[in-house]
Amino acid sequence: MQRLKVGIFSFTGDEGCVITFLEILNYKFFEWRDLVDIRYCKTLKSKNRMEGLDVAFVEGAISSEKEAKRVKEIRRNCRKLISIGSCAIDGSPSNHRNFFDKARMKEIRPVMKKFRHLKKVVPLKDIVKVDGEVPGCPMLEDAFVKCLEAELKEFGVV
Numbered sequence: 001m002q003r004l005k006v007g008i009f010s011f012t013g014d015e016g017c018v019i020t021f022l023e024i025l026n027y028k029f030f031e032w033r034d035l036v037d038i039r040y041c042k043t044l045k046s047k048n049r050m051e052g053l054d055v056a057f058v059e060g061a062i063s064s065e066k067e068a069k070r071v072k073e074i075r076r077n078c079r080k081l082i083s084i085g086s087c088a089i090d091g092s093p094s095n096h097r098n099f100f101d102k103a104r105m106k107e108i109r110p111v112m113k114k115f116r117h118l119k120k121v122v123p124l125k126d127i128v129k130v131d132g133e134v135p136g137c138p139m140l141e142d143a144f145v146k147c148l149e150a151e152l153k154e155f156g157v158v
């Protein structure tokens, strides 16, 4: 049977949305086991691959050049990319430093430079095309379940 090939990715945030995904599996695992092929989820397994994904679910805001490059790579490897959680959707609450005053920014500038951080922490849609959103902080369980089940239908798995 054809399964939906998904990846779960994490950027700047606290991984609360990925943890929510794992909590959802507590009651959806057996139902989804034959329908969903989780190809990439570092919180769940050690061997991961991102090539040829149907859907990439991405958590977190983008705060560095390295992250921007990585999310573009994910975009090239998936047919749909969905932002999960408010950090990914609008940057908040992981974008606190965007609102620092000049003195505070001066303090952190050496660190930002060293790790090639972007001037602003930005949502995914500022870097790549985004096809959908699952709101909440952490993401709302029901909304994620609805979203994934809609993708199962869209990709002809069910």
Ligand code: SF4
Residues within 6 Å of the ligand: 012, 013, 014, 015, 016, 017, 018, 059, 060, 084, 085, 086, 087, 088, 092, 093, 094, 136, 137, 138, 139
């Ligand atoms: S949206 Fe909330 S729970 Fe999800 S990564 Fe950001 S801070 Fe964590």
